[in-house]
Amino acid sequence: MKTMPQARTKTPISPQQYARLQGDYDALQRDHAALKRQHDHELASLKQQLAWLKRQLFGPKSEKRLIDEAVDQKALFETAGESAEVAPTESISYTRKKAVKERGNAVTDSGLRFSEDVPVEVIRVADPEIEAIPEQHRIVIGEKVTHRLAQRPGSYVILQYVRPVIKDLRDDHVHTTPAPANVLEGSLADVSLLAGLMVDKFCYHLPLYRQHQRLATNGITVSRSTLTNLVKRAVQLLEPVYDAQLEQVLQSKVLAMDETPIKAGRSKTPGRKGKMKQAWFWPVYGQDDEVCFVFSPTRASRVVTDTLGKHFSGTLITDGYAAYARYAQARPEITHANCWAHARRKFDAALGDEPKAADQALELIGQLYRIEAQITDQALTGRNKLGYRSQHALPVVQAFWAWCEQHMRRMDRPKTSLLRRAANYALSRKASLEVFLSDPEVPIDTNHLERALRPIPMGKKNWLFSWTELGARDIGTIQSLLVTCRIHGINPYTYLVDVLQRVGQHPASKVEQLTPRLWKEHFASKPLVSDVQWIDQ
Numbered sequence: 001m002k003t004m005p006q007a008r009t010k011t012p013i014s015p016q017q018y019a020r021l022q023g024d025y026d027a028l029q030r031d032h033a034a035l036k037r038q039h040d041h042e043l044a045s046l047k048q049q050l051a052w053l054k055r056q057l058f059g060p061k062s063e064k065r066l067i068d069e070a071v072d073q074k075a076l077f078e079t080a081g082e083s084a085e086v087a088p089t090e091s092i093s094y095t096r097k098k099a100v101k102e103r104g105n106a107v108t109d110s111g112l113r114f115s116e117d118v119p120v121e122v123i124r125v126a127d128p129e130i131e132a133i134p135e136q137h138r139i140v141i142g143e144k145v146t147h148r149l150a151q152r153p154g155s156y157v158i159l160q161y162v163r164p165v166i167k168d169l170r171d172d173h174v175h176t177t178p179a180p181a182n183v184l185e186g187s188l189a190d191v192s193l194l195a196g197l198m199v200d201k202f203c204y205h206l207p208l209y210r211q212h213q214r215l216a217t218n219g220i221t222v223s224r225s226t227l228t229n230l231v232k233r234a235v236q237l238l239e240p241v242y243d244a245q246l247e248q249v250l251q252s253k254v255l256a257m258d259e260t261p262i263k264a265g266r267s268k269t270p271g272r273k274g275k276m277k278q279a280w281f282w283p284v285y286g287q288d289d290e291v292c293f294v295f296s297p298t299r300a301s302r303v304v305t306d307t308l309g310k311h312f313s314g315t316l317i318t319d320g321y322a323a324y325a326r327y328a329q330a331r332p333e334i335t336h337a338n339c340w341a342h343a344r345r346k347f348d349a350a351l352g353d354e355p356k357a358a359d360q361a362l363e364l365i366g367q368l369y370r371i372e373a374q375i376t377d378q379a380l381t382g383r384n385k386l387g388y389r390s391q392h393a394l395p396v397v398q399a400f401w402a403w404c405e406q407h408m409r410r411m412d413r414p415k416t417s418l419l420r421r422a423a424n425y426a427l428s429r430k431a432s433l434e435v436f437l438s439d440p441e442v443p444i445d446t447n448h449l450e451r452a453l454r455p456i457p458m459g460k461k462n463w464l465f466s467w468t469e470l471g472a473r474d475i476g477t478i479q480s481l482l483v484t485c486r487i488h489g490i491n492p493y494t495y496l497v498d499v500l501q502r503v504g505q506h507p508a509s510k511v512e513q514l515t516p517r518l519w520k521e522h523f524a525s526k527p528l529v530s531d532v533q534w535i536d537q
Contacts (some may be wrong), residue, residue: 044353048418051352112149112188115219120158121150121535127177130166141167146179149220150190150532151197156218159190159531180531183500184233188222192530194234195496197227202478203492205459235474237503242292242477244512245484249286253314254441256285256449257307257324259299260456264472281456281476282307285449287441289487290517293456293476301326315435315442320425325432337435340365341445346422353418357407361422364400368393372444385440394437401430452483484516495519498527 013021130138142165150159163177183191200206208231212224249255259282267277282294282303296303301323308316308327317337318324328336344365350358371392380388404423414420426433436442456479485492499514502523506514513522 048349048352052349112147113221114158118156118158118219120160121532122160122162123531123535125161125163125177125180127163127175130164130175130177133166133168133175137169138166139169140164141174144176147188148182148190148531149188149193149222150530151193151195152532156193156215156220157532159535183237183504184230187230187233188226189230190530190532191497191500192532194230194500195493195530197231198234198478198496199482199493201231202455202459202475202482203486205455232471232474234500235478237500238481239477240508240511241499241503241514242480245290245480245515246284246292246294248288248512248515248517249284249290249292250308250312252286252288254287254317254439254443255308255312255314256317256443256446257304258283258319258446258449258453259321260453262295262456262472262475264295265297279472281453283449283453283456284308285446285452288517290484290515291449291452291487292480293453293483295473295476299323315439317435317442317446319446320429335435335439336432337439337442338429338432339445339447340368340433340436341447343422343426343429343433346425347419350418350422357419358422361400361403361419364396364403367396368444371396382440386438389437389440397434397437401427452487455479455483481516488516488520490516490520490524494524494527497530497533498523501528501530 144163144165146161146163148159148161150157161179163179165177166175167173168175183189183194197208197211200211201208208227209224212222212227215222259280262279262281263276264279265277267275269277277297279295279297280299280303282296283291284294284307285291294303294307296306304323304327313331313333315335315337316324316328317339319339319342325336328334344362347358347361347365351362371389374392375385375388378388404427407419407423408427436444481495482492485495495516499519503511503514512518
């Protein structure tokens with residue numbers, strides 16, 4: 001006989017248990033909502049970064065909003081139909097041994113060595129004092145030979161100076177022709193080599209170790225430390241010229257200033273000893289198209305005061321870094337202007353978030369740049385330039401401010417949105433952004449300065465091992481002169497060959513004449529040349 005199963009009875013849940021379970025459920029719901037918000041935020045951030053990268057590769061080329069229609073590479077960011085095959089990998093089981101230097105093959109600073117296939121140019125040196133001795137009263141008893149390493153563009157040559165040693169038969173006195181003067185006393189380097197080393201390193205970003213390899217390939221053995229010391233000594237000769245140029249720049253009525261990072265000096269922070277620390281170049285660009293890279297180990301606002309001093313008065317145009325605004329507020333005689341290109345970048349970053357609205361702002365800013373291009377094409381200056389800006393640019397600026405205020409009042413947009421941040425960035429700098437409308441000498445942005453400082457980030461790998469701050473200051477000194485040469489269309493090699501020979505004999509009171517801009521006026525028509533150039537002529 002089968003027995004019927006008994007029905008299970010449910011245990012009633014007490015109010016305390018129900019409250020506890022309900023609390024756990026609410027906590028899980030809150031955690032889920034928080035994770036979802038975090039996921040949505042990260043996803044939006046990744047989309048914005050991807051959109052920014054697309055614009056950098058295939059978008060508008062400048063503030064003028066010119067689009068290269070020939071570019072069609074959309075498939076780069078599209079999802080591939082098939083997954084790419086993963087390349088097979090292998091594990092490395094060996095360990096690399098530490099390199100050991102062979103003492104016998106080490107290159108020293110003892111002198112210059114070169115193989116027989118290196119071309120040697122012989123220069124016979126004459127001495128007027130010896131030539132004054134009658135020929136019947138003199139006899140050549142020997143020669144003294146010294147060598148200097150010189151450089152032609154793209155090649156090297158040895159200059160062999162042959163100096164006769166003459167004995168005066170009248171009194172048996174021996175006369176030796178002195179060696180020609182050299183830029184670096186007692187050095188094996190001709191001025192052409194000094195100029196070539198610096199131009200290759202700082203203009204063409206060819207590190208000294210690669211120049212050392214090129215010398216070795218040409219059969220010339222000279223130590224890398226010698227090349228480093230030659231560059232350092234040559235740059236130190238140019239420091240008075242750099243100081244004179246900086247003084248001229250600070251006398252400008254319109255001055256642009258920025259900052260760019262560089263690794264220089266040894267870190268003293270615990271855990272980072274032996275590594276390089278962050279330092280900064282502060283480039284200043286004067287109204288006469290001269291630029292100076294001021295080195296500082298910090299980005300603190302006091303660097304602005306220390307660099308510009310208390311004697312600068314005029315218009316200072318910068319990016320949005322607050323240090324410049326604080327400096328200008330403390331100096332009533334200074335007008336602070338801001339850069340429209342930096343304001344534009346904020347809206348460019350918001351394109352991925354709100355493309356339609358951000359594009360409207362970019363179009364208004366693009367109109368300002370097209371107006372500036374028209375001013376350049378018509379070669380307008382002074383009052384004519386100011387009048388053209390008032391007639392055409394002022395209405396665009398007013399429309400831009402109205403657009404920003406309209407979008408700031410919208411309640412459907414969160415305060416943290418990129419478009420709202422961009423509009424707030426521009427509105428908070430309204431007065432500074434309008435300075436160019438009242439002064440024809442003030443540019444619309446600091447793009448001219450950013451073009452000038454480009455060699456610094458481009459050459460970072462070149463001076464990656466600037467282990468001392470003094471070495472970084474030398475970089476700022478030589479780059480200030482070379483970049484200014486480029487701006488004024490001066491051949492940097494010709495300039496350095498002349499100035500390195502001239503700086504030791506030029507009056508200190510007129511050292512400003514050796515800055516690239518004034519050198520072009522005074523000496524460019526007939527520059528001093530090196531002996532190797534004299535031979536080639």
